[in-house]
Amino acid sequence: MNWEQxxxxxxxxxxxxxxRKEQDETRLGFEVDYDRIIFSSEFxxxxxxxQVIPLSxxxxxxxxxxxxLEVSVVGRSLGRQVxxxxxxxxxxxKEIHGYQANDFGxxxxxxALAHDIGNPPFGHSGEKAIGHFFKSGDGKQFKEQLSAxxxxxxxxxxxxxxxxxxxxxxSIGKEGGLRLSYxxxxxxxxxxxxxxxxxxxxxxxxxxxxxxxxxxxxxxxVAKDLGLIAKGYSKDISFYRHPLAYLVEAADDICYTIIDxxxxxxxxxxxxxxxxxxxxxxxxDTINTAKYNQLKSTQDRVSYLRALAINTLINxxxxxxxxxxxxxxxxxxxxxxxxxCKYQAQINDIIKLSITNIYQSKEVINKEISGFEVxxxxxxxxxxxxxxxxxxxxxxxxxxxxxxxxxHLDICSSSLYTRLLNVCxxxxxxxxxxxxxxxxxxxxxxx
Numbered sequence: 001m002n003w004e005q006x007x008x009x010x011x012x013x014x015x016x017x018x019x020r021k022e023q024d025e026t027r028l029g030f031e032v033d034y035d036r037i038i039f040s041s042e043f044x045x046x047x048x049x050x051q052v053i054p055l056s057x058x059x060x061x062x063x064x065x066x067x068x069l070e071v072s073v074v075g076r077s078l079g080r081q082v083x084x085x086x087x088x089x090x091x092x093x094k095e096i097h098g099y100q101a102n103d104f105g106x107x108x109x110x111x112a113l114a115h116d117i118g119n120p121p122f123g124h125s126g127e128k129a130i131g132h133f134f135k136s137g138d139g140k141q142f143k144e145q146l147s148a149x150x151x152x153x154x155x156x157x158x159x160x161x162x163x164x165x166x167x168x169x170x171s172i173g174k175e176g177g178l179r180l181s182y183x184x185x186x187x188x189x190x191x192x193x194x195x196x197x198x199x200x201x202x203x204x205x206x207x208x209x210x211x212x213x214x215x216x217x218x219x220x221x222v223a224k225d226l227g228l229i230a231k232g233y234s235k236d237i238s239f240y241r242h243p244l245a246y247l248v249e250a251a252d253d254i255c256y257t258i259i260d261x262x263x264x265x266x267x268x269x270x271x272x273x274x275x276x277x278x279x280x281x282x283x284x285d286t287i288n289t290a291k292y293n294q295l296k297s298t299q300d301r302v303s304y305l306r307a308l309a310i311n312t313l314i315n316x317x318x319x320x321x322x323x324x325x326x327x328x329x330x331x332x333x334x335x336x337x338x339x340x341c342k343y344q345a346q347i348n349d350i351i352k353l354s355i356t357n358i359y360q361s362k363e364v365i366n367k368e369i370s371g372f373e374v375x376x377x378x379x380x381x382x383x384x385x386x387x388x389x390x391x392x393x394x395x396x397x398x399x400x401x402x403x404x405x406x407x408h409l410d411i412c413s414s415s416l417y418t419r420l421l422n423v424c425x426x427x428x429x430x431x432x433x434x435x436x437x438x439x440x441x442x443x444x445x446x447x
Contacts, residue, residue, distance in 0.1 A: 001329045003086060003093055005227040006242060007103065008183050012168070012176025012218075021098035030106035033184045034072075037114050040178060042166050043068075046116060048431035050123040050371075051260070062263055064116045067255060072113040074314060075251035079108030081318045082247060086325070104244065110180070111187035111248045118163025120428035121435045122371030129375040130157035130424055138380050142420060150417040152195040153212045154424065160191055162428050164211045168218045171408055176218075186226045186242035190249055192219070193231070193238035203334050204249075205231075205241050214421055229331045240331025243321075250317040250337040257338075258309050261350050264358040265302050272298050278353065279305035281346045283312055316341040374439040375427060381442050382423045386411045390419065404438070 009018035009029045023029055037043050046064035062070075083104025086093070093099045120126030133139045134154040143151050153161070167185060168177040191210035199206050211219040216237065223230075223239045231238040261278070264270040279302070280287065286308050295301045317337045324340070327333045338347060358364065382405065385398035390412065394402070405411060409426055413419050430438065439445075 001227050001229060001240075001243065001331070003090055003099075004097060005225075006183065006186065006244070007093075007099055007107070008181065008186075008225055010182045010225055011179045012221075013179065018181075019097075020103070023098075028103070028106065029181050030103055030110065030184060033110040033178075033180045034106065034113060036178045036180065037110060037117070040117075040166075042117050042429060043114070045429065045431045046119075048433050049116075049119060049121055050126075050432055051263075062259060064119060067259070068113055068116050070259060071115060071248075071251045071255045072109045074254055074310060075112030075248055076105040076109035077314050078105075078247040078251055078317055078321075079244065080105035081314070082244075082321055085318075085322050089325075107181075107183050107187050108244050108247045108251065110184045111244070112251045114163060114167060114188055115190075115248055115252055116159065116163070118161065118166055118428065119159035120157075120162075120375065121430050121432040122368060122375070124159075125368035125371055126375060126428070127157050127159055129372045130379065130428065131155050132372075133376055133379045134420075137376060139383070139420070142416060145416050146420075147213070147417075149194055149196045150213050152198070153209075153417075154420060156195055156198075156209070157424055157428070158191075158195070158209055159428075160189075160208060160210050161195075161212045161215075162425060164189065164219065165215050165425060168215055168222075182222050182225050183242075183244075185222045186228065187244035187248050189219075189222075189242065190245050192223060192228060192241060194236055197236060200238075203231075203240075204336055205238070212421060214418065231331075241328075243325070243328045246321060246328060246333070246337050247317070250313075250321075253336060253338050254310055254313045254317070257347055257350055257354075258306050258313070260358060261354050262302050262306050264354060266299060267358075269357045269361055269363075270353060272302075274353065276301060276305065278346070278350050279309055281349070282343055283308040286312060313338065313341070313343065313347075316343060371432070371435075374435050377439055377442060378427050378430075378435065379423065382427065383420060386419050386423055387416075401442070404441075 009020060009023070018029060046068055049064040051062040051064050051067045080101050083101035086104065087099065087101060120130060122129070131154070134142070134151070139154065166177065167180055167188065170176065189210045191205055191208040193205060193209050194211070195209040220237065226242060228239040228242060231240060261270070261275065265272065265275040283305060292301065292304060295304060320337045320340045321328065324333050338344065381401055385394065385401040388394040388398045389402055402411070405426065410422050411419055
């Protein structure tokens with residue numbers, strides 16, 4: 001892979017190449033990408049989607065929206081620092097083509113901003129609920145009517161793939177979705193492969209999948225334009241990552257490791273004495289002890305350590321990336337950046353404590369159970385109505401249910417896969433509160 005191709009400004013439908021030196025510096029293409037995501041309805045819905053604590057009524061606990069904004073800020077720093085060094089190493093990118101360090105920052109910041117845009121309500125349990133419906137629930141009946149990859153898309157419903165669908169899918173008057181630059185789409189794609197085969201190797205790109213069968217052509221177009229390297233599983237589509245996807249992943253890893261931990265402390269799920277010790281282990285080289293000792297409240301002390309920890313991990317991720325840049329360009333870097341940093345043991349300690357005290361706390365588990373029930377009910381109701389309508393035998397109830405679906409949703413397709421995926425896509429687009437409201441209406445709890 002080469003940087004000039006990887007930094008493509010091309011958008012869906014372009015008939016001519018976009019040249020970096022011809023860009024309006026006050027309205028740079030990569031920055032336009034950021035604006036389009038910020039103003040999208042899908043991004044706005046993240047303000048009412050779970051990050052860690054479902055349906056939390058506490059104002060300092062993060063939602064998917066605040067998490068995404070913070071990941072974007074960290075991503076911008078990562079991108080700019082890497083961009084500065086890449087341009088020093090390959091001066092022709094700047095001197096001949098006009099690329100700037102801020103371009104790298106803008107690409108990573110935008111992809112990071114969108115990284116959770118496809119996540120269903122109720123956090124990762126939402127993905128599991130949709131997958132369970134098809135793997136073990138009422139949706140299992142459709143297995144024999146779908147191809148293996150179509151069925152796997154549904155059984156392992158993936159927020160990353162749904163995000164790519166949001167960013168690229170055609171709709172009336174919106175060909176190419178948000179029409180983001182291909183560089184941004186490439187950085188967004190952490191898992192550039194189909195849902196099958198599942199985990200064919202121990203390479204990080206094979207951990208999950210990144211696009212549904214419905215967006216396969218769009219994915220191939222982006223991957224080929226960027227010059228991503230095909231992994232070559234015969235007829236199966238799989239590529240190595242765009243290098244900047246490693247920075248998007250690092251930004252997410254940094255934020256959920258440190259900031260989810262901070263949320264757990266502020267909620268009282270993690271005792272302060274444990275928390276501060278764990279964070280101090282990350283920042284011993286940079287902490288100002290005198291300043292730290294002046295801080296009186298737990299929240300202030302944790303906030304100070306959080307800022308230092310994030311800065312420490314940003315610098316570590318940049319160093320690992322630059323040390324392995326050639327390997328990454330060849331597709332031979334097998335892990336996340338933070339898995340290679342010198343603070344890996346400290347990070348793992350924090351994550352282990354977060355799993356025990358936060359992610360597996362009774363508060364989280366009880367609300368995830370409720371979310372599971374809500375999404376299962378919505379899927380069953382909507383899919384039944386859509387398929388009965390397609391088969392020209394809708395009940396009066398089905399007809400009423402169909403009127404609650406958005407007009408732009410394609411529920412009349414002759415393809416069963418398209419109908420099923422579009423219902424899942426709609427359910428995934430709901431905020432936590434809207435999903436609960438719909439569930440109550442359907443169940444007759446709220447009239």
